Amino acid sequence: MVLINPPVTKPCEMPAGITRLAGALRQAGHTCRVIDMNLEVMLFALGSPVAKSDTWTARAERDLRLNLAALKNTKTYRSFDRYKRCVNDLNRLLSVGAQRDGVRVSLSDYEDTRRSPLRSDDLIAAAGRPEDNPFFGYFSARFREVFNEGPPRFAGFSLTYLSQALTAFAMIGFVRREFPGVRIILGGGLVTSWMSAPKWHNPFGGLVDHLVKGPGEDFLIGLSGGVSSDAPGRAFPACAYDVFPVSDYLAPGMIMPFSTSTGCYYGKCSFCPERAEGNVYSQLAPVKTTAQLSRLVAREGPALVHIVDNAVSPAMLGALAKEPPGAPWYGFARVTGELADQGFCNDLKCSGCVMLKLGVESGDQQVLDGMRKGIELAVVSKALKALAHAGIGTYVYLLFGTPWEDEDAARKTLDLVAGHHDLIGFLNLAVFNLPHNSPDAAGLEVRPFYGGDLSFYADFVHPRGWDRKKVRRFIDREFTRHQAVRAIIKRQPPYFTSNHAPFFTDTFC
Numbered sequence: 001m002v003l004i005n006p007p008v009t010k011p012c013e014m015p016a017g018i019t020r021l022a023g024a025l026r027q028a029g030h031t032c033r034v035i036d037m038n039l040e041v042m043l044f045a046l047g048s049p050v051a052k053s054d055t056w057t058a059r060a061e062r063d064l065r066l067n068l069a070a071l072k073n074t075k076t077y078r079s080f081d082r083y084k085r086c087v088n089d090l091n092r093l094l095s096v097g098a099q100r101d102g103v104r105v106s107l108s109d110y111e112d113t114r115r116s117p118l119r120s121d122d123l124i125a126a127a128g129r130p131e132d133n134p135f136f137g138y139f140s141a142r143f144r145e146v147f148n149e150g151p152p153r154f155a156g157f158s159l160t161y162l163s164q165a166l167t168a169f170a171m172i173g174f175v176r177r178e179f180p181g182v183r184i185i186l187g188g189g190l191v192t193s194w195m196s197a198p199k200w201h202n203p204f205g206g207l208v209d210h211l212v213k214g215p216g217e218d219f220l221i222g223l224s225g226g227v228s229s230d231a232p233g234r235a236f237p238a239c240a241y242d243v244f245p246v247s248d249y250l251a252p253g254m255i256m257p258f259s260t261s262t263g264c265y266y267g268k269c270s271f272c273p274e275r276a277e278g279n280v281y282s283q284l285a286p287v288k289t290t291a292q293l294s295r296l297v298a299r300e301g302p303a304l305v306h307i308v309d310n311a312v313s314p315a316m317l318g319a320l321a322k323e324p325p326g327a328p329w330y331g332f333a334r335v336t337g338e339l340a341d342q343g344f345c346n347d348l349k350c351s352g353c354v355m356l357k358l359g360v361e362s363g364d365q366q367v368l369d370g371m372r373k374g375i376e377l378a379v380v381s382k383a384l385k386a387l388a389h390a391g392i393g394t395y396v397y398l399l400f401g402t403p404w405e406d407e408d409a410a411r412k413t414l415d416l417v418a419g420h421h422d423l424i425g426f427l428n429l430a431v432f433n434l435p436h437n438s439p440d441a442a443g444l445e446v447r448p449f450y451g452g453d454l455s456f457y458a459d460f461v462h463p464r465g466w467d468r469k470k471v472r473r474f475i476d477r478e479f480t481r482h483q484a485v486r487a488i489i490k491r492q493p494p495y496f497t498s499n500h501a502p503f504f505t506d507t508f509c
């Protein structure tokens with residue numbers, strides 16, 4: 001079996017899902033080969049001569065080796081300007097080198113003006129003409145090289161982001177055409193979301209042999225002819241990290257993905273796809289998990305552990321504080337009372353916690369209550385202070401334009417950020433999308449699909465007239481122009497955002 005990570009995702013760490021799949025297969029006694037095609041095509045595109053060069057591109061070409069080396073060195077992260085120049089130069093080279101009619105590629109995204117990853121017809125068309133893809137030259141040669149050594153029975157493509165979908169289907173089309181005996185498996189978070197839609201029907205029957213919803217470990221083991229252990233019986237994910245070219249990723253050392261749970265222990269936020277898709281929550285036993293994590297850290301020696309849970313539970317945070325993994329770590333957490341406790345935050349810091357990503361969403365309590373966020377603004381304020389005092393960085397996520405928000409409420413969010421600007425490390429701003437299968441859609445005037453048959457979201461008439469256009473104008477003209485907010489936004493690592501943000505915290509700088 002060959003497992004493939006399709007482009008485009010940020011090339012700074014190995015894909016968490018494939019580390020688990022490869023680990024589970026290995027534990028069950030099956031071999032598999034892993035190709036991080038995302039990383040490979042990017043490094044290839046960066047190293048390829050550019051046909052038409054301008055001054056900026058010529059500089060980027062000249063400094064390529066230096067810039068790649070610089071992003072693997074923590075010293076670079078001590079000067080944000082130096083870091084930004086390296087990243088922007090690399091992105092320039094990639095975007096110019098991979099440019100095709102209508103296609104724009106960056107270090108974090110893939111856009112095609114002619115085809116949409118939200119339309120199954122477009123994905124099937126991408127499979128029908130793989131030569132149109134800017135990465136065709138590399139991936140076709142690479143598949144031929146690997147498959148001609150001995151074609152695998154199965155090729156598994158793992159799709160997490162929309163930015164991977166069009167190239168994944170181009171690769172699937174190529175493998176189908178050149179290696180018709182290889183059976184195609186398609187899984188990952190994006191596929192799980194597609195298959196969770198109430199009206200889902202499989203449009204990819206002629207192309208894909210197996211579509212996998214949810215964690216794929218047991219399915220792959222079963223396909224390989226093994227007996228899968230029951231999920232509860234398999235105590236720990238047997239992650240395989242050594243199947244990836246660890247030193248090639250654009251980060252100052254290995255970023256080790258690790259998950260302690262699937263789904264979300266809270267699972268009530270009304271806007272959340274986890275809830276809308278009805279994903280089941282399952283958590284590993286905290287104390288045993290931290291022991292396992294420590295063993296993995298001792299074996300792999302990562303620069304940073306990325307806990308990829310949707311939200312690390314308070315019990316798991318407590319266990320991490322008691323048994324530090326032995327390397328700096330970060331992840332998503334809900335703003336609960338524990339984080340407002342200075343002693344708890346100090347313990348987290350001592351355990352190696354360098355940054356927490358926090359879904360604060362709004363500065364208006366009624367909006368938070370409307371979206372059933374389950375957090376109190378007074379606790380948010382205390383938590384931001386306690387975390388900052390402990391020396392833990394914060395990446396705060398905000399959501400504008402929810403059905404419960406109006407302009408006044410959005411201004412309260414601005415007040416919240418401005419009032420805590422010295423306690424917030426980084427900000428992520430998003431505009432609300434209404435999931436099709438959200439219970440909130442029932443009380444709203446919802447318009448039919450927009451985007452395509454694979455779109456997760458419906459358009460809706462905002463009950464308070466606070467539509468997307470007004471929301472965007474507010475964000476662009478008022479929110480981000482506020483002096484305090486602007487200073488935070490300027491710190492945002494371009495393209496790599498939260499994946500590189502921990503390297504700008506005190507621990508590394």
Ligand code: SF4
Pocket residue numbers: 264265266267268269272273274275310311334359
């Ligand atoms: S805490 Fe996060 S993952 Fe959990 S339900 Fe809310 S938004 Fe979803």
